[in-house]
Amino acid sequence: MRVPLSLRSILDSAETLAYIEDLSDKKGLMQAIHPIAKLVAIATMIISALFITSIYYLLIICLIPVVFAIASRISLKQLLTRATFIPLLMATVSIPVLFLTTGNPIWTTSVGSINFVITAEGVTRFLVFTVRIWFCVATLSLLILSTGFDKTLKLLAILRVPPLIIQLFSLTYRYFFVSIHEAQSILIAKEARTYINKRTINFQALKDLGTILSTLFIRTYERSERVYLAMKARGFDINKNNKPLIPKLHLKDVLFTTSIIIAFTYFALL
8 A cells, every 4th residue: 555645645545435436337246236135145245254253264255355346347456445444453453362362372472470372273263353354344345335325325215214314424425525625725725835845744744734624624614504504595304305216126136135145154054
């Protein structure tokens, strides 16, 4: 992963990771499947992974999101970037499992009067937990990338999620990009007044980031008030038009979901 050279590059990366509509518009395997069928298939994959305790079987099923991403014309770089942070964080948190699990020791060291022992069983538990988390995150990322945000909101409405939560997700997602553009405008104004040839992240850049965030918060709050008043003036009502049209399931959707359920049930029972 390329290290960002400036605050602006961090904002550009955040905007790129958040924008998913182009991927959902491509013609591919997952894009052609009904959203409800995809949700059932993904839920089956995640629940089945929780019952698989063999690291070998987990590694095998980890290939499935990768294959589906290739078949859906989704960049593996985008999928892996989104599915890496949380597993790395959870792997860091679960490091004590290596030392707390009893079993056959494979590495031993001492610090003063304290002995640290890593066992084979501890390594297995650590790997199973980390790989399982990666599979779940990668599968959910594949669902979101192949469905798109608008269709995801419609799927939530079909599942009877309260309209308030759906509108909250919708506004948060859409105005995330507005906030990014506001922050970029602030950075451009700052760079125009304090030009530095080397745009590297240092202590001063991080200090400036705090000032930018506080300014961004004030500007975002003021804009949200103006947007809300404009929406109310145009007759906005959260309870209106919250019943989406439910598309019909096709034979390919049923076959896809059924095959996923059969395959992952088999892996879970092994």
